[in-house]
Amino acid sequence: MPEYMGSCQCGAVQFRVSSRLDHPSRCNCSYCRRAWNAGHYVEMGDFELISGESDLGEHRFGSRTAAHHFCQRCGISVFSQLRWRGEERYVVNLGCIEGFDLLSLTDLPVNDGASYR
Ligand SMILES: [Zn+2]
Numbered sequence: 001m002p003e004y005m006g007s008c009q010c011g012a013v014q015f016r017v018s019s020r021l022d023h024p025s026r027c028n029c030s031y032c033r034r035a036w037n038a039g040h041y042v043e044m045g046d047f048e049l050i051s052g053e054s055d056l057g058e059h060r061f062g063s064r065t066a067a068h069h070f071c072q073r074c075g076i077s078v079f080s081q082l083r084w085r086g087e088e089r090y091v092v093n094l095g096c097i098e099g100f101d102l103l104s105l106t107d108l109p110v111n112d113g114a115s116y117r
Contacts, residue, residue, distance in 0.1 A: 001046070006078070006096040008071035013052030013078050017042050017092055024094055024105055029113030031061065031068055035077035038105055039091045047079070047090040066113075084111075 001018045017040075024038045032039065057072045066082035080091045095102050 004100065005050075005098045006092060007098070008052070008074050008076040008078050008096060010071065010074035010076075012055040012073050013071045013076075014050040015079065015092070015096075016048045016050055017090075017097070018046040021094065021097065021100060025109045025111050027091075027111045027113035031059070031077075032080075032113055035068070035070075036093050036095065037102060038094045038108055039080075040094055041084060042090045042092055044088055044090065047092070 002020055004017050004019070004021060005014065006017065007014045019040065019042050021040050024040050026032070026038055027036070052071065055072050056069045056078070059068045059070065060066065066080055068077060068080045070077045076096065077093055078096055079093060082089060082091065084091075094100055094105075
């Protein structure tokens, strides 16, 4: 499985994901619409926070079941942890992934996060 490194803008928060990142999507919830261009679901064991745990802020809203994590230094939304279709998952902000061509993505599927608030 390919490995990708990711980080917030200032570099305080760094993470690694093991994923092909071949199923990018968008989310229509009130948070992701504002924070992210596109994300990718990652299984719990395929995500590793490498640095910046103490720099992470957490935002919850609605049902408060999803934890949206952002860097408190630079403000970038880095990843979220939530239950999706019965499974605990991370969702990483694809804009934070090194070497991932975010701007080439078109016609992404939209997850109905707005119904899972
Ligand atoms: Zn940062």
